[in-house]
Amino acid sequence: MKHRTIKKIAGAQKVNMGGILLDQAIPIRGIDMIDPFLLIHHWDDSLKGGKKQHETGVGPHPHRGFTPVTFIFEGGIHHQDSAGHNRVVYAGGTQWMHSGKGIIHSERFPKELVEKGGQLEFIQFWVNVPANKKMVDPSYQPLDAADTPIIPSADGKVKAGLIAGYLDNKKGPIKTETELFLLRLDMEASGKMEIPIPKGYNALVYQLDGKMRVNGSNETKAKDLIWFNNDGEGITVEASTNTRAILLSGRPINEPVATYGPFVMNTNNEIQQAIMDYQAGKMGVLNETF
Numbered sequence: 213m214k215h216r217t218i219k220k221i222a223g224a225q226k227v228n229m230g231g232i233l234l235d236q237a238i239p240i241r242g243i244d245m246i247d248p249f250l251l252i253h254h255w256d257d258s259l260k261g262g263k264k265q266h267e268t269g270v271g272p273h274p275h276r277g278f279t280p281v282t283f284i285f286e287g288g289i290h291h292q293d294s295a296g297h298n299r300v301v302y303a304g305g306t307q308w309m310h311s312g313k314g315i316i317h318s319e320r321f322p323k324e325l326v327e328k329g330g331q332l333e334f335i336q337f338w339v340n341v342p343a344n345k346k347m348v349d350p351s352y353q354p355l356d357a358a359d360t361p362i363i364p365s366a367d368g369k370v371k372a373g374l375i376a377g378y379l380d381n382k383k384g385p386i387k388t389e390t391e392l393f394l395l396r397l398d399m400e401a402s403g404k405m406e407i408p409i410p411k412g413y414n415a416l417v418y419q420l421d422g423k424m425r426v427n428g429s430n431e432t433k434a435k436d437l438i439w440f441n442n443d444g445e446g447i448t449v450e451a452s453t454n455t456r457a458i459l460l461s462g463r464p465i466n467e468p469v470a471t472y473g474p475f476v477m478n479t480n481n482e483i484q485q486a487i488m489d490y491q492a493g494k495m496g497v498l499n500e501t502f
Contacts, residue, residue: 216409216445217444218441221436222242224437236252237435238251250339254420258329258331260329261326261328261329265321266500269289277475283396284306287302287322287330289301289320291309292501294316301354308386313495314495314496317498318500323502342390359385376394377461379407397449403450406448407449409461410461414464415447416440417438425449426450475487
């Protein structure tokens with residue numbers, strides 16, 4: 213397999229989101245987005261306990277025009293939205309929501325976790341969609357760990373959780389709005405895996421922890437973003453220590469992007485319309501229940 217060359221390796225930057233320190237892999241200085249991926253946030257912290265659900269996480273807020281996705285690694289995320297969905301997904305699972313023409317949702321933490329305390333770790337990334345998918349009806353897909361296909365490497369030391377796209381003649385369960393290939397990678401020390409990437413897809417790897425080599429030579433570390441050129445058939449990852457990473461790849465949309473907070477559209481006029489529609493209550497109402 214001809215390896216894709218590496219375009220850039222960059223460390224995530226700390227950002228303060230409402231008093232919570234997160235690692236932000238994109239956007240960062242020099243990388244505004246990697247089409248169709250707009251944002252990657254990595255949150256890893258422990259909850260002290262003694263709280264109530266409505267006191268933690270992110271309360272009701274709107275989205276329009278893109279797909280926010282959460283991979284959960286420790287703990288859980290309790291999703292509720294104005295379309296009536298109410299679901300908790302735990303470690304190893306995925307929360308997938310296409311906001312479409314507008315939805316209100318909240319992202320709280322599970323009752324037992326906020327009351328008793330414990331570890332919480334997740335990655336949220338935002339996936340853009342083309343203009344003809346921005347104003348469709350919103351949708352929601354929860355995916356538990358038990359329902360996520362696991363593809364092992366030849367040496368058995370790497371386990372790839374297939375979220376979307378195809379690998380080793382298996383198909384990821386998530387129905388996507390655009391062409392995507394998404395993996396969660398759990399690697400034991402010395403584990404090695406060759407991963408083919410569809411032609412024309414942009415591709416990146418974000419590394420949660422550990423150390424690994426990419427394509428046999430490039431050493432990477434925790435919180436590194438590895439961005440690949442579209443010039444090969446795939447990549448090879450080899451863990452030097454126990455390592456976790458995600459691979460995000462997808463066909464670029466190549467359309468103008470206009471953003472304002474929780475809205476991602478094609479023009480500034482569409483952003484202004486999204487704000488007015490939200491203020492007019494056209495994205496629904498969420499009355500949380502716990």
